[in-house]
Amino acid sequence: MRWRRKGAGDRGSATVWSVMAMTALGLVFGCVLAMGQAVVVRHRAGGAADLAALAAADHWMEGGKVACAHAARVAAAQETRLVRCAVYGEVSxxxxxxxxxxLSTEVRARAGPAGPVAPGVPRGPAGHVGSSG
Structure with a gap:
């Protein structure tokens, strides 16, 4: 008959608990990093959309294709891609x-003159200028 010391069955349990704690902390840290990256991607898309809309609105007199080409160049310079571009009068x-x-996202932005919109400019849902229909 083999005699056991009291508490000998717990030998090595600290190692198991330590490994489990490190795994849990690693998972939490990975989730926090992924959420942070998602926020960065969202802000990058938002900034690029704003700048591209301003570029298109700045060149509206040259026509929609030229204005959208400027917007595409600005978006590419921001390491993003232009998904959609439309120019309605002075509004892009x-x-x-x-x-x-x-971790990808799309952000929509509009730019144009402040104040009332000129007559004949298409309006989208809830009266927003430039519907995507």
């Missing part, structure tokens, strides 16, 4: 995308 409406799967 663009969508820029940033990131890659699974």
């Amino acid at each position: 409406d663009v969508t820029a995308a940033a990131g890659s799967a699974p």
